[in-house]
Amino acid sequence: MSSFDLIEIVIASGKGGVGKSTIAASLAILLGNSGYRVIAVDADAEAPNLHLVLGINKWDRIIEFREGRIGFIRDDKCIYCGYCYDSCVFSAIEERNGKYVINPWICEGCFTCSFVCPVKAISFKYNVLAGYIRIAYNTPYRFPLVSSEIKPGRPNSGKLVTEAKNLGRTISGGKGIIIIDAAAGIGCQVIASLAGTQLAILVAEPTPASFSDLKRIHKLTKHFGIPSTLIINKYDLNEEYVSKIIEYAEKENIELLGLIPYDDSVPKSMAIGKPVIHAYPNSDIAKEIIKIANKLLTILRNWNNWKLEHIPEKIEPFIPIIIKPEK
């Protein structure tokens, strides 16, 4: 049927709340219906919502993610020198009523404070429960869902996302389509989502803020050499920004998959825990998403050629700005 065994598709946007999870859920269902083996991965560990859009509330398996440490200062040993306070780059150490306290919501357990402490007053709690990977093997939509969830405030959500993605790959057995619903932003979770994938679906809404964030996320897909496609959601909000975004997409060789209108069938379907294409199959939104899925299927059937035509011409190298030590 197609020229690939396994393809990983990331849905990303930079800006939050533009419709990534709504689109990811519907596309996963539609690609599954067309005969592909689909695995959905919720890679927004800090705000995992894909299961809510799909109406899934039971997990077949929950794996603990234990990662990192949290420091604490022993009052009986502390001499109030403040070295720890000055050394912490995360600002996790606070001065409260003349005492130094490590804020457990901020501490990443890097050990730096314990090295600078002259009286060894800092100890660590190890193997902290930092989150979960949850798996629903048999969803009502016949594809499995792997969902990452970091405990609020814990670091390393990017690492958790990588593990969730790897689990998705294992479940796929190397065959099919993995749909990855990425987080908002362009940070570690999004970078972990993009790494090693073959196709990006960027979602934007016609607002100045979303356009600005679209350019930032596209910069990242170019760093990774991933070809990008675009969906403009809530396109009827503003014509001017639709044309600005389309103009940008044409210039950057981003293929436009479609324009989705806005109406309240999306929040209504969320409220009943059903994807919009099932809750309101006759809505304009559902019709447009089906068209988008068909366009995506055409791309996948013609994958090798399409990829060659759309891979970023110049992979924008990522060069960190380094400042050498003064001699």
Next chain:
Amino acid sequence: MERIIQISITGGKGGTGKSFVATNLTILLAEKHDLLLADLDLEAPNDHVLLGINKLHNKEDIKIFLPFIDYKKCTLCGICAKICDTGAIFMPPKSPPIVFPRLCSGCKACYYACPYDAIIEGGHVIAHSYLTNVTKFNVSFRLLTGILEPGEEHIPPGLAIIKRKARELAKEILLIDTGAGAGSSIPIALQYSDLVIAVTEPTPLGLHDLESILKIANGLGYRTWVIINRYGLGPIDDHLKIMKIYGVEKYFKIPYSIDAVKSYIQGIPIVVYNPDSIVSKSFYDIYQVLEDEIL
């Protein structure tokens, strides 16, 4: 020195209206107070976009620590590589360590752990900050914006630097706008808040992510209010239940209205663009309660 009042706008889910709320409250608060608005959504900073500000000023590097190896002193003991949590220091067999800047979080543990003083302090610019004096819409305030270099991923230490700067620069009110999510950056942005305002929406998604944020704000022990934006789109019964569980003091509703979208696209806060809108009226209410109870 007079104590500054820090009010932090957050929410968990993206797109619930954090920046929309932050920019509109900025306009109302700046009329009577000295205000610094700190856009701490380094990954997707939009406050200046919503305020129609085309140019940011006073650019500064946000530089975190990066280890360099002094090969004359290094004994190949390997302690630095062992202590590194992010895998940024790699020890090939029988050779000195190699540093991968992109993986390094700048925590400096290797610097202190090295028994031979063989690690020298270098730097790595992961973001930039801008401090812009804004006089617009009949008010004046300052805007501090943090912008991440695309490709960088160790946000917390960079964020901590910009946050410290915001605390130093603020004179009366520090209004903070955080990014989406509920990861390790959020507590740094919220740290030292006098009030946390969580912005959510009446959907199960908004509810789910609101709970994550309330866990953080509650764990940090800060006073918390909630704004339910786009009120009318769906039920809020469950929102009210979890707000009770986490000790939310007050909540406000901003009704769903196309007026909000129109002002948003124009880059003009709705309290300026359409002062008679029901959305603007909600902001006046919130502002008044802030004046009465926080300021």
